[in-house]
Amino acid sequence: MLLEINDLHVYYKSYWYTLKVLNGVWLRLDRGERIGVIGESGSGKTTLLKSILKILPQNGMIPRGEIRYDGKDILKLSGNELSKIRRKEIGMIFQDPMAALNPVFKIKDQLYDILKYKMMIEGHNPSSKELYEEASKIFSDVRLPDPDRVLESYPFQLSGGMRQRVMIAMALISAEKLLLADEPTTNLDVTIQDQILKLIHRLVMQKNLSTILVSHALGMVYQMTDRVYVLYAGDIMEEARTRELFSHPKHPYTQLLVASTPRLSSVGVGEGIKGKLPDYRNPPAGCRFAPRCPYVMDKCINTKPGKIQVNREHVVSCYLYD
Amino acid sequence: MQDDVILNVLNLKKYFNTTEGVVRAVDGVSFNVEYGETLALVGESGSGKTTTGHVIMGFYPPDDGKIIYKGIYDLSSPMKKRTLELKRDIQIVFQDPGTSLNPKRMVKDIITLPLLVHRTIEKKRIYEKVAELLEYVGLSEEFMFKYPHELGGGEKQLVAIARALAPQPSFIILDESTSALDVSSQAKVLNTLVKIQKELRLTYLLITHDLGVVRNISQRVMIMYLGKIYEEAPTEEFFKSPMHPYTQMLLSSIPTLSEDDEKIKPKEIESVGEIPSAVKPPTGCRFHTRCPFAKPVCSQQDPPDIIANSGHIVRCWLYE
C-alpha cells in the first residue's frame, strides 16, 4: 500500500464561520494503481488532493484524520521531510496551469528551479548545461514541440494545451512514486484534452506511477482508472472497480450521476439531482446526501452510514444496503 | 425562400480587429434553421460558433452576409435598431450561470422585466405569471424572492430559461447553456429544454462543444472549425457515419462511459496538433494542418460542398 487515508476531516476557518468540508474521507492506493475520485464542483476534491501534499490554504485545518504515505504519517512529518517528498516523490498537476505557473517568470526559470531542487536532494548540484539537457529530455517526453522556444517563453505566450504539457512536465519531475491530477484538462478543447489524457496515460504506464485522478468528468475517469471513489460534499459515498462502478452503481447519488451523463449511443438523460450541495457551514448531521436523496429514510438524517461491503470490491456508504 | 425556414444565414462574416491582427472569427457561414427543430452548431474554442450566435442576436453587426428571420426581417442590423417585436421573438440563454443573472436583482425582478417591456401581461397578474413561468421550468414559487447567489448553477440556468420564455419567443439561442453545469444539474436543464420545446413549438439554435448534449437534444448538427462549417447532417446520421476527418477526430476524442459509446467512436484517427490562430488561418481547408489524410489540393483550395446523403453535406476533398 502506498497511500492510506483514514477519517480525514478538513475545515476552513474564516472570521465568521467554519466550513466543514471533508467529513471523514477514507481512501487507499496500492503501488502502481490508478484510482479516480469523481465528484461535482464543490465536493471537496481539490481539498482532498491538497491535504495529501499538505498544501492547504492558510485557513485550512485538519482537526482529525490520518494520511499514511509510504509508511509515514504525512500530518506528523517535519517541514523538511515533507518538502523532500513534495520535490521527489509526489507530483501534482493542477487544474488551471495559468494559476499554477508564475506569470512573471520564464518557463525556463520555473522548470530549472524544480529540477535543481530535486537534483540537490539527490546530492548533485547541476550545471546549467545539465539543466538544459534534462529539460529538453522531459519536454520531449511530454511531446512539446520546439523546446527552446517554450523554455524562453512566459506562460501567457503558450497555448492552453502547451501550458498543460509544461505543467505535466513539472509534475513528472517530482513524481517518482505518486502523481496527483486535479481536473487536468478542464479548460481544454476535446481534441486537446484527448491528447493530454493519452500523454498522462502513457507516462504513468511508462514510469509505473501510482495515480489519483480527480475529476467531475465521468468519462475521463472511466477511461483512465482502475478503481473509483465517489466523493459527495466531503464524504466518500462509494468505492468500486471502475467498470463495476459505472455498470452497477449502488449509491443513489452515483446512480443519479451516472444516469445524468449524456451518452453518444442513445438519447435521453436521467432527471438529474434536485437541490444543491449542502452549506458547509452547517452540513447535514447524517448522510450528507440525505436532503437530495429520493430514497431518504429517517436514520439517514441523523446518523452517517458506515462502510458497507456489497461485494468483494465494492463498498458503499448507504443504509439501503445495510 | 422555403416556408419552413425560420432563420436563413447567408455567407456571414465577422472579423475582429485585435492588436495581433484581424481575427476572422466567422468567415463565410451559411445555414438554415427550420421551424421547430434544434440545430446544433458545434465547435471548439476559436471556431466562431459563439460569435455566430451573438451576431444573430445583434450584439455586434456582421461584416458581410445576410441574416433573414422568418423570411422578412433583416437581422444584420444592430440590436438597438431592432423592433420591439423582434426583441421579443428571439431570445438567448447564456453559458455561465454566474453572470447570466444580475446578482443584485431578485428572480422575480429578473423575470418581470421582459413581461413589463413587452406588456405580455397586465401588472396586476405579474406575480402569478412569474410563479407560472417558474413552475413551468420546474422551480417552485419560493424561488421568486431569491437572489441569484442563493441558487445553484442549474437553478440559475432554469431561471435564465424562464426569463427567455417570458416574452413568448419562437426562437431561442442556447449559447453553451449547459456547459458550465455539473452533469446532475445539466440533466435537469436538458430535460426542461426538450419539454418546453415540444410544448411551445420553439426553435433552438444550440451552440455547444459537447457532442453528448448534441446527441440528446438536437435533430441536426453542424461542425464548425476556424470560422467555417465543414459538415452538416441529421443527428442520427451524423453519429452513425461522420465523414469529415475533423468530425471524426472530435468524436474519437470524447471520453466515453460505456462499451456502447465506445463503438460509436471512429477508430482510425487520433487527435494531433493544435488549433491554429484565427488571425492567420491555414489556406484551403483550414483543417489540413492537423488532417492525417491531407492531400496537396487541401492546402490550396477551399473544399467543395459534397452532398453525401439527404441533408448530409461535407466539405472535404477526400470525398471528391
Place this chain on the structure above:
Amino acid sequence: MQKTSVQELKFIELERKIKRENWRRMWFRFKKSKLSILGLSMILVLLFMAVFADYVAPYPSHAGLHIAFKNAYKPPSLEYILGTDMYGRDVFSRIIFGFRYAFMMIGLVLSLVAPTGVILGLLAGYYRGTVIEAIIVRLSDIFISLPPLVLALSIASILEPNIFNAMMAVSLMWWPWYVKLTYSMTVSLRNEPFILAAESQGASTLHILFKELLPIQLGTILTKVTLDAGWIILIGAAISFVGLGAQPPTPELGTMVSEYSKYLPEYWWMSLGPAAGIILIILAFNLLGDGVRDVFAGE
C-alpha cells in the same frame, strides 16, 4: 378591469416579508462589528447635537460674535467644560455649532458630488467608445488635476471667501472621483451577459443604468460616500485654516483651530477642543464606512 387576485396579494405580502427579512440580515451583518456600531452611534450623537445645538449647547449665544472679556482665557472647568477663548466664549458650545457646520458641509458636498459623479460615470461607461464617454472622461480628468486649495483660492478671490464658496471649490474637484469609480465599474460590467440579456429583451437605457448597473455598484459607492465624509471635513477645515473658507466668528471647526492656534501653547484648551472634534467626526465616519463595506461584502 380585473381585480388583483388573492393569489397575487399573497405574493405581494410574501415579498414584503422577505424584503424586511433581507433588511434585517443586512443590519445583522452590520451589527456583527462592534466598531461600526460605535461609529454609527457616534455619528447619531454628533448629528443630534448638531441639529439641536441651540438646546444642547450650554451657551448658544457664544456661537457667533459674543464678547465677555471677564470670562476670557478660562481653562476647562465644570462651568466651561472645554474652557473659554480670548473673547470669553465657551469653546464647547462653539464646537457643538461647529458640528452643525461640519454636517452641512458633508451634506452639501456629497449631495452635489455623489449623484453627479455617479450618473456621469454610468453614462460614460455605458456609452463606451462614443463622444459622450470622451467628453465626460476628459472633463473629469481636467477637474481632478486642479488642487482644491488653489481652486478655493481663485474662487475666494473672485467671489468672497466663505464656507459656501469653499464647499463649491471642494465639490468641483471631488465629483470626478465618483465618475472614475462608477465609470470603471460600469465598463467592466457593460458586456456581462445579464446586461446583454436585458438589452436584447428590449429594456430601456434608463432601466439598464439604474436598475441593472447601479445596484451592483451601490455598495462600493456608499462605502466611498461614508469614507469621503471624513475627508470633506478635513479639507473643509484645511481651507478654513488657511483663511479661504469660513471666516471668524463663524464657529467652523477648522476656522476655530486656525483662530485659536495663535494662543498655543499657553491656552492649549482652545485649539485642543475643535481639533479633537474634527478627529472625532472623521473617526466616526471611518468606522461607519467599515461597517457599510461589511454589509455589502458579505453577500
